[in-house]
Amino acid sequence: MEKIPILRMGNYLLVTIQVDMHDRLAMALQEDLTRMISDTEARGVLIDISSLEIVDSFIGRMLGNIAAMSRVLDAETVVVGMQPAVAITLVELGLSLAGVRTALNVDAGMELLKAAV
Amino acid sequence: MAIVSSENLPIRAEIDIVTVRRRVREIAAGLGFTLVDQTKMVTAASELARNTMIYGGGGSMRAEALNGPRTGLRLIFEDKGPGIPDIDLALRDGFTTGSGLGLGLGGSKRLVSEFQVLSRVGEGTTVTITRWK
Numbered sequence: 001m002e003k004i005p006i007l008r009m010g011n012y013l014l015v016t017i018q019v020d021m022h023d024r025l026a027m028a029l030q031e032d033l034t035r036m037i038s039d040t041e042a043r044g045v046l047i048d049i050s051s052l053e054i055v056d057s058f059i060g061r062m063l064g065n066i067a068a069m070s071r072v073l074d075a076e077t078v079v080v081g082m083q084p085a086v087a088i089t090l091v092e093l094g095l096s097l098a099g100v101r102t103a104l105n106v107d108a109g110m111e112l113l114k115a116a117v
Numbered sequence: 118m119a120i121v122s123s124e125n126l127p128i129r130a131e132i133d134i135v136t137v138r139r140r141v142r143e144i145a146a147g148l149g150f151t152l153v154d155q156t157k158m159v160t161a162a163s164e165l166a167r168n169t170m171i172y173g174g175g176g177s178m179r180a181e182a183l184n185g186p187r188t189g190l191r192l193i194f195e196d197k198g199p200g201i202p203d204i205d206l207a208l209r210d211g212f213t214t215g216s217g218l219g220l221g222l223g224g225s226k227r228l229v230s231e232f233q234v235l236s237r238v239g240e241g242t243t244v245t246i247t248r249w250k
Contacts, residue, residue, distance in 0.1 A: 054160045056167075057164060058163075093225075
């Protein structure tokens with residue numbers, strides 16, 4: 001089965017979502033990340049969604065879940081790189097990603113993580 | 118108003134939702150929709166295709182490219198599932214009989230120009246959305 005790779009860099013885990021995710025792939029990422037946080041004792045998770053052309057309620061829920069689960073495991077999550085058209089659509093859909101930290105790009109996201117942990 | 122082209126896509130498995138998204142994107146881009154309008158239509162299609170699969174037990178989507186006097190894209194999601202007993206309730210944000218966020222139906226409505234749900238308990242549901250350019 002295909003998987004979304006998770007890279008480890010020091011205390012951080014980095015994920016770049018580059019495929020149009022079907023629902024099971026999104027669920028698998030959620031589980032893999034939670035396990036990796038626990039295994040590596042990572043303090044921060046950075047998820048780059050700049051390649052995602054849409055975020056629907058399912059993917060939005062997954063991002064919220066990852067942020068909540070990592071917080072419980074004492075790690076911070078930052079979602080970076082959301083395309084403007086995706087942001088506009090997401091808010092009209094009714095999702096504001098409350099509880100998910102966001103940054104414009106990877107650099108800003110890493111700064112946010114470093115400051116938070 | 119004339120239907121310029123029409124095509125049917127099955128919605129039977131999760132991967133079909135991805136195919137629906139890709140195809141709606143291609144058609145909307147081909148009609149000259151702006152990036153934001155493409156994204157709204159693709160997102161609405163993703164929500165409704167998932168509903169068709171999860172709540173309707175599978176079905177299909179018909180995509181119709183419309184022309185004259187206005188250019189638009191109409192998507193018709195059809196299933197022969199259990200139907201929706203209370204459509205007003207189903208449209209309300211946060212209401213779900215499944216495990217989702219309950220944003221699918223009401224959220225999709227906000228993303229399109231025209232929205233129609235026809236449902237008969239025990240017979241199925243048809244959701245039609247149209248977005249004009």
